[in-house]
Amino acid sequence: xxxxxxxxxxxxxxxxxxxxxxxxxxxxxxxxxxxxxxxxxxxxxxxxxxxxxxxxxxxxxxxxxxxxxxxxxxxxxxxxxxxxxxxxxxxxxxxxxxxxxxxxxxxxxxxxxxxxxxxxxxxxxxxxxxxxxxxxxxxxxxxxxxxxxxxxxxxxxxxxxxxxxxxxxxxxxxxxxxxxxxxxxxxxxxxxxxxxxxxxxxxxxxxxxxxxxxx
Ligand code: GLN
Numbered sequence: 001x002x003x004x005x006x007x008x009x010x011x012x013x014x015x016x017x018x019x020x021x022x023x024x025x026x027x028x029x030x031x032x033x034x035x036x037x038x039x040x041x042x043x044x045x046x047x048x049x050x051x052x053x054x055x056x057x058x059x060x061x062x063x064x065x066x067x068x069x070x071x072x073x074x075x076x077x078x079x080x081x082x083x084x085x086x087x088x089x090x091x092x093x094x095x096x097x098x099x100x101x102x103x104x105x106x107x108x109x110x111x112x113x114x115x116x117x118x119x120x121x122x123x124x125x126x127x128x129x130x131x132x133x134x135x136x137x138x139x140x141x142x143x144x145x146x147x148x149x150x151x152x153x154x155x156x157x158x159x160x161x162x163x164x165x166x167x168x169x170x171x172x173x174x175x176x177x178x179x180x181x182x183x184x185x186x187x188x189x190x191x192x193x194x195x196x197x198x199x200x201x202x203x204x205x206x207x208x209x210x211x212x213x214x215x
Contacts, residue, residue, distance in 0.1 A: 004043035007190060008033035012058040014050020014083060018175035022183045027195030036067050044077035044190035047084030049137065049173055052108065055083055056098045065099065072101055077190045078167045085169035086140050102167040103146025110141035110158070122153045124161065128181035128199050134160065134172040142171060178204035
């Protein structure tokens, strides 16, 4: 069997291109994943931010829900950002859980409306020696982590990033900052060696993901 060489980004809805761009910046092959065949040669899969109820429906419509569970059981590493973390959680605000592949509880929209979105920094020694910028967009809070799940970032009463051996969850969006540290961390978790060793991409433009021309 050939070694998996790429990281997939679930391409149904949400921040897909931004993750693919960050993977390219660290020198890892990224692949948009829309159908069953796209899972070939994947070491890991990123489930991006977007809207979790919409993503969950699309997973069913495109028959990818069971494929992700099956590939996970075969060892595929997973990373959910924001809505992606909601999809991966075993408990979802007392609502139905979706994929349920990591033992955490999340509370959706825990910071309020879209207008209450914000940025801050946190120290995440396992991921980077420097403070990491965190962008929260109508984010959930991780309100409980189970046995075997470690907290990577705790802020006040909630956890913002956590992981177990196979799955990483972040309630913020590293792909919407110039910081590459989480992408490099996930690539290493997948057994891939990023060829670019810097944590910050100095060519990154904030306007790129805001749809406005750099000015
Ligand atoms: N509020 C969204 C949800 O509950 C998540 C937002 C995001 O992914 N940035 O699905």
